[in-house]
Amino acid sequence: MTTQAETHTQIAAEVAGLKVNALQDGSGPNIVVLHHSTGSPGWIPFYDHLAENHTVTVMDMPGYGQSERPAWARHPRDIAIMLHSAIHKMGIDTDAHLLGLGFGGWVAAELASMHLHGLDSLILVGAAGVQPEEGEIADVIFYEFEEYVKLGFSSDEAYAEVFGDEAAPELKELWDFSREMTARLTWKPWMFNRQLPHLLSEVETPTLLLWGENDRVTPLGVAEVYDASLPNSTLQVLDGLGHLVELESPQAAADAVSAFIAGL
Amino acid sequence: MFIGYFTERPYQDFESGWVGATGREIEDLGMTNGDYDPRIGAELYNRYLDEKVYAEEMGFDGLMLNEHHSTPFCMGGVMNVEAAILARITKRAKIVLLGNVLPIWEDPLWLAEELAEIDMISRGRLVTGWVRGTGRESVAHNSQAPFNWERFQEAHDFVVKAWSTPGPFRWEGEHYQYRYVNPWARPYQEPHPQIWIPGVMSRNTVKWCAEHRYPYVMLATEIEPTKQSFDYYDEVARENGYEASTEHHGYLFKVHVDETEELAEEAGRKYISGPANPFLEGNQGTVRSNLQNLPGLTSRTQLLPTVSTFAAAARGRQAERDAALAEKEAEQDKVDADAFGTYEEQVNKYSIITGTPDTVIPKIRHVLEELRPGNIFFWDGDGAMNHEDAMRSLRLFGEEVIPAVREMGKELDLKGAFEVNTLTGDPMSGD
Numbered sequence: 001m002t003t004q005a006e007t008h009t010q011i012a013a014e015v016a017g018l019k020v021n022a023l024q025d026g027s028g029p030n031i032v033v034l035h036h037s038t039g040s041p042g043w044i045p046f047y048d049h050l051a052e053n054h055t056v057t058v059m060d061m062p063g064y065g066q067s068e069r070p071a072w073a074r075h076p077r078d079i080a081i082m083l084h085s086a087i088h089k090m091g092i093d094t095d096a097h098l099l100g101l102g103f104g105g106w107v108a109a110e111l112a113s114m115h116l117h118g119l120d121s122l123i124l125v126g127a128a129g130v131q132p133e134e135g136e137i138a139d140v141i142f143y144e145f146e147e148y149v150k151l152g153f154s155s156d157e158a159y160a161e162v163f164g165d166e167a168a169p170e171l172k173e174l175w176d177f178s179r180e181m182t183a184r185l186t187w188k189p190w191m192f193n194r195q196l197p198h199l200l201s202e203v204e205t206p207t208l209l210l211w212g213e214n215d216r217v218t219p220l221g222v223a224e225v226y227d228a229s230l231p232n233s234t235l236q237v238l239d240g241l242g243h244l245v246e247l248e249s250p251q252a253a254a255d256a257v258s259a260f261i262a263g264l
Numbered sequence: 265m266f267i268g269y270f271t272e273r274p275y276q277d278f279e280s281g282w283v284g285a286t287g288r289e290i291e292d293l294g295m296t297n298g299d300y301d302p303r304i305g306a307e308l309y310n311r312y313l314d315e316k317v318y319a320e321e322m323g324f325d326g327l328m329l330n331e332h333h334s335t336p337f338c339m340g341g342v343m344n345v346e347a348a349i350l351a352r353i354t355k356r357a358k359i360v361l362l363g364n365v366l367p368i369w370e371d372p373l374w375l376a377e378e379l380a381e382i383d384m385i386s387r388g389r390l391v392t393g394w395v396r397g398t399g400r401e402s403v404a405h406n407s408q409a410p411f412n413w414e415r416f417q418e419a420h421d422f423v424v425k426a427w428s429t430p431g432p433f434r435w436e437g438e439h440y441q442y443r444y445v446n447p448w449a450r451p452y453q454e455p456h457p458q459i460w461i462p463g464v465m466s467r468n469t470v471k472w473c474a475e476h477r478y479p480y481v482m483l484a485t486e487i488e489p490t491k492q493s494f495d496y497y498d499e500v501a502r503e504n505g506y507e508a509s510t511e512h513h514g515y516l517f518k519v520h521v522d523e524t525e526e527l528a529e530e531a532g533r534k535y536i537s538g539p540a541n542p543f544l545e546g547n548q549g550t551v552r553s554n555l556q557n558l559p560g561l562t563s564r565t566q567l568l569p570t571v572s573t574f575a576a577a578a579r580g581r582q583a584e585r586d587a588a589l590a591e592k593e594a595e596q597d598k599v600d601a602d603a604f605g606t607y608e609e610q611v612n613k614y615s616i617i618t619g620t621p622d623t624v625i626p627k628i629r630h631v632l633e634e635l636r637p638g639n640i641f642f643w644d645g646d647g648a649m650n651h652e653d654a655m656r657s658l659r660l661f662g663e664e665v666i667p668a669v670r671e672m673g674k675e676l677d678l679k680g681a682f683e684v685n686t687l688t689g690d691p692m693s694g695d
Contacts, residue, residue, distance in 0.1 A: 140559065141403060141409075141554065141555070141558055141559070142554070142555075143554060144553070144554045145554070147554075176559075179559040179560075180410055180559045180560035182559065183409055183410050183558070183559035183560045184408075184410045184411075184560060187406070187408040187409075188406060188408070
């Protein structure tokens with residue numbers, strides 16, 4: 001298997017004695033991306049679109065992919081604190097937009113609550129992290145992990161468009177590997193932090209809440225709680241899409257992000 | 265030789281469609297307790313206790329209980345309650361718990377107290393045993409799967425210390441914290457009850473068990489893999505400076521005895537009908553593999569070998585994947601057929617032994633010669649077997665089978681964990 005290192009730059013920083021890895025490409029203001037609970041599948045078309053006008057840095061969060069495991073970490077906040085250091089050491093913490101996908105959105109929201117200096121905006125895409133008033137965030141343990149990823153699309157057909165009828169072994173290995181780290185960080189309660197809405201009330205950072213209309217993993221009610229908690233947020237719903245909007249419709253998702261950043 | 269009796273205590277509702285091949289789907293964690301009838305539960309709990317009392321009368325050395333959660337195949341969700349009752353209503357037999365699911369206990373001090381009470385009420389007849397539990401148990405009590413093995417080990421260390429070190433002391437562990445450990449109830453046995461570890465194939469557990477010199481009880485596994493696990497135990501024992509022997513090896517296997525061969529076959533077939541244990545072979549239930557394979561229950565600590573390449577991994581490989589999928593499905597069909605062996609296949613490979621005493625005794629001898637366990641448990645009265653099936657078998661065990669097996673044990677020199685101290689190798693008196 002070839003690696004992205006041929007076309008994208010691998011960068012790394014050491015935090016708490018552990019290597020934190022990232023892929024980087026493009027030029028312009030920084031967009032720092034935090035991946036889903038299923039790990040970073042490498043460089044996806046969504047990033048190419050963003051990289052047309054930005055320096056896009058896709059982190060492997062600590063314990064995922066090529067970043068070493070902090071065996072002591074017990075909460076997404078631990079990961080947020082580590083990433084706070086990592087993006088500073090990588091020199092991408094100024095003129096920066098922080099973009100979190102799903103579980104990575106939760107980590108991004110925790111990080112934003114630490115009042116990161118130089119953070120120009122926060123973009124939460126189908127983010128976990130807060131409890132919806134109605135419904136539940138989908139529970140991974142009741143699904144075969146491929147079925148869980150399928151749940152992230154608006155339909156099985158949309159999944160097959162991206163991954164084929166059955167995902168490649170490398171991806172399944174990534175998902176299986178990643179969900180263990182996720183299970184070390186969130187379990188009770190599953191996928192949210194009761195403290196977070198209170199802390200977010202102090203976050204002035206302009207925030208885009210980007211959601212698929214048919215998100216079956218983090219239902220729209222999660223976005224509504226974020227919207228009510230954050231003083232400076234905008235909710236944008238993408239018609240017909242599921243949880244993984246960046247995979248299901250990379251261009252539409254990237255356009256929404258670019259338009260939001262351009263409008264700041 | 266130590267000879268014990270075991271039934272998994274299935275919930276049997278003959279009206280529900282869960283007993284016998286009635287076509288109703290039996291799916292692990294897929295059955296609602298809205299269908300549960302406490303009146304049936306009441307009859308069954310009392311029946312299973314009565315059968316244990318009779319098993320003691322028939323000469324069994326041990327009465328084994330086990331624990332599972334949110335499932336109809338085992339009613340022992342709170343096994344310690346049954347054990348406490350047996351402690352009071354039986355006189356001689358050991359009460360063997362195989363075992364409490366340590367990692368799901370949020371407060372193992374409470375477990376230490378419960379077990380100490382059972383040991384005292386029984387005047388020192390408790391054998392305690394501990395397991396990690398299946399994914400089902402972690403789901404039912406929402407125990408964080410990636411820390412299952414760590415919690416097992418820490419809870420073990422903690423309970424043993426709470427039993428054997430005069431308090432008060434403080435415990436600030438990774439998963440358990442106590443500011444005042446001083447349980448007023450201490451075990452009757454000094455320093456504490458014997459600890460036996462049941463299991464199937466986990467090498468981690470076998471290794472840990474051998475390092476602690478605890479008897480390892482294989483649960484109805486096939487003969488060849490059972491031998492391999494005992495060999496591995498013995499290998500770890502040697503690495504730890506001692507020779508393991510029969511007292512360190514335990515084996516649970518299905519044996520039903522009956523008055524005629526016809527009755528024996530009729531009852532034997534009931535092992536695999538109804539909500540018998542769905543993660544053991546030959547049953548009619550469906551296991552949900554994702555619940556048995558929870559994230560982190562088996563740890564993957566290494567880094568991923570390579571950076572995943574989305575372009576290569578996600579697209580342009582459909583034909584290749586289709587071919588691989590077809591091959592995999594064919595393989596899976598074969599695995600399924602093997603896993604759900606027919607009744608006849610299970611009889612042929614000694615997974616189910618059933619017959620009159622005359623036909624059963626030579627088969628038990630074969631198993632004992634092959635595996636040389638010093639501690640055995642006959643698993644009977646399960647699946648769709650009713651009280652009469654269980655009682656006929658127990659009577660014949662007492663009249664004919666147990667005496668014969670005791671003779672075999674002497675002849676084959678199969679000493680159990682109450683004849684030789686597994687921790688020291690010294691002979692034990694009494695019992």
